Amino acid sequence: xxxxxxxxxxxxxxxxxxxxxxxxxxxxxxxxxxxxxxxxxxxxxxxxxxxxxxxxxxxxxxxxxxxxxxxxxxxxxxxxxxxxxxxxxxxxxxxxxxxxxxxxxxxxxxxxxxxxx
Numbered sequence: 001x002x003x004x005x006x007x008x009x010x011x012x013x014x015x016x017x018x019x020x021x022x023x024x025x026x027x028x029x030x031x032x033x034x035x036x037x038x039x040x041x042x043x044x045x046x047x048x049x050x051x052x053x054x055x056x057x058x059x060x061x062x063x064x065x066x067x068x069x070x071x072x073x074x075x076x077x078x079x080x081x082x083x084x085x086x087x088x089x090x091x092x093x094x095x096x097x098x099x100x101x102x103x104x105x106x107x108x109x110x111x112x113x114x115x116x117x
Contacts, residue, residue, distance in 0.1 A: 001033075001092075002033040002034070002091075002093050002095045002096055003032055003033060003094075003095060004029050004033070004034070004035050004094070004095035005032065006029065007076075007077075008076035008077065008078055009027060009028065009029045009035060009076075011075055012035065012037075012071065012072055012076050013025065013027035014075075015076075016037070016068065016071055019067065019071055020067075020068075022043050022111070023039060023041070023043070023044070024039075024040045024041035024042060025037060025038065025039060026038040026040055026103065029095075033095060033096055034096040034097070034098055035072060035096070035097055035098070036098045036100075037068065037097075037099045038099075038100050038101070038102070038103050039099075039100070039108060040106055040108065040109065041109040041111060042108075042110070042111060043110070043111050043112040044061055044064060044110070044112070045060065045110055046060065046101045046108055047060065047101060048100075048101050048102035048108050049100065049101055049102070050098075050099075050100045051065055051099040051100055051101065053097055053099060056069065065099070068099065069097070069099070072097055072099075073097075079094070080093075080094040080097075081093065081094050082094070
């Protein structure tokens with residue numbers, strides 16, 4: 001059964017802060033089954049929306065998202081795994097991962113854009 005606790009969530013949050021000091025993340029768990037990582041502010045030109053972890057090469061910054069996903073999977077004491085078999089309707093994963101840019105009430109802020117004075 002998918003499960004993630006507050007301590008593992010905090011470890012992943014801290015690992016993201018260390019790896020990307022100029023990016024502001026929101027890292028939270030939901031129902032102890034899912035980890036939600038939202039990029040809220042940073043110096044990358046990102047477009048608001050959901051990020052599909054299986055198609056990172058289709059994003060504008062695939063190297064950035066690959067590194068974020070790697071930290072999510074390995075950034076806590078309990079490493080991520082997926083032993084699911086959809087053909088037999090068997091789902092067994094460490095936890096579910098959701099990544100996005102901006103939130104419904106907080107759009108992404110690009111800090112690299114300077115306003116002309």
